[in-house]
Amino acid sequence: MTGLRYANKVALITGGSSGVGKGCAEEFVKAGADVVICSNREGEGAAAEAALQVLACEQGAGSASFVFCDVRRDQDLRALIDTTVSRYQRLDCLINNAGWHPPHKPIDDFSAHEFQELIGLNLISVFNACKFALPHLRRTGGNIINIASLVATIGQRHAVTYTATKGAVLSFTKALALDEAANGVRVNSVSPGNIYTPLWQEAIDAAPDPARCRADGEAAQVMARMGSPQEVGRLCVYLAADATFTTGVDHIISGGAELGYGRKTD
Ligand SMILES: NC(=O)c1ccc[n+]([C@@H]2O[C@H](COP(=O)([O-])OP(=O)(O)OC[C@H]3O[C@@H](n4cnc5c(N)ncnc54)[C@H](O)[C@@H]3O)[C@@H](O)[C@H]2O)c1
Structure with missing residues (x-):
């Protein structure tokens, strides 16, 4: 079957119970992969696991399972990666997707504490997941996909903290790609624009x-x-399965949101 581009491979997707992460999980299952999703929302994770298992069953390939994990906690992330590898004996692709965009407000209304918390969720979790997963990815010649955002490149009004965390994800991705090339691991980022x-x-x-x-x-x-979460998922399957000469690159998927000059002031 031409669709099974990731058969016999294992993909781990943080925040795979909703939105972009769930769309990625669907597309990796459709590509024949064994998919592990994590979330800090137990009920939502179990529901997503059940829906993904139906999808795998219908096509007779791939599989899905859910592991509870709060990516802000190192010990949860360690356990997530250990569980994945002991369940499937390998790891081929890590997608760091779990994250949050706080409500929009000017810098005056953000506290340093709020910023630190967001850095923990959107950035330090990516560092930890990569660090714990890399020993396994080096064995399989695997790859990492970090979900950043279009606004990391073009900015966004009243979103200084979010934009800064995603900008850091872009830079982190490039630096890690440099280090890991010698170990056979590719590291890329995906920057969605507006995904419903x-x-x-x-x-x-x-x-x-x-x-x-x-x-x-x-x-x-x-x-x-x-855009739809599945459209982002298909880009991620391409990066994991087909883009074998691509590392350290950001991939914007935005419906052309950043194109053209436009009115920027009232
Ligand atoms: N939706 C967009 O337009 C858009 C655009 C650019 C970037 N993004 C990025 O895509 C990613 C997913 O966004 P989404 O719109 O699908 O959001 P969503 O709220 O629909 O899903 C977020 C997922 O992350 C998980 N999550 C959140 N906090 C967690 C934690 N502490 N531990 C474990 N899991 C946690 C949630 O359980 C959920 O599965 C985020 O990193 C977001 O910044 C989204």
Whole structure:
């Protein structure tokens, strides 16, 4: 079957119970992979595991399982990687996806403590997961995909803390790619623009005019829509399975949101 581009390989996806991570999990299962997802939301993780298992069953290939893990805790991440490797005896791809975008506000309203907490979730977790997974990835000639964001490159209003964490993920990815090339491990990042996920819905629900907020989200792309989690998942399968001469590169998937000059002031 031409679709099974990642058969007999193991992919671990943090935050695979929702949104972009779940879309990645679906596409890796469709590619025939054994997929482990983690989340700090027990019920959501179990529901995603069940849905992914149905998908694997229907196509007669691939598998999925859920492991509870709060990526902010080193010991949870260590246990996640140990569980994955003892379950499948190998690890081929790590996708660091778990993360959060706080509500928009100016720098004056962010505290240093909030910033530190976000660095823990969006950046230190990526460092730890890579560090714990690398001994296994070096054995398989595997690869890492870090989910950054388009706004790491182009900035975003009232989002200094989030944008800084994702910018750090981009730089971290390039530096790690340099170090790990000699060990046969590729390290890339993916920078989504607006992808319609529960996190985006959270922003819509919190907006004073939710319909306007969603319409603005869609109009930000030259393609006049948001992307889907599965579209990001297919890019990640390509990076893991096919992009064998690509390392240290950021891959923007944005529907053209960053193209062209436009009005930037009121
Ligand atoms: N949706 C977008 O438009 C967009 C754009 C650019 C980048 N991103 C990035 O994509 C990633 C996923 O975003 P999403 O929109 O799918 O969000 P989402 O809220 O739908 O899903 C986030 C996932 O991360 C998990 N998670 C959150 N905190 C965790 C923790 N402490 N421990 C373990 N798991 C945790 C959640 O359980 C969930 O599975 C994030 O890193 C986000 O910054 C999203």
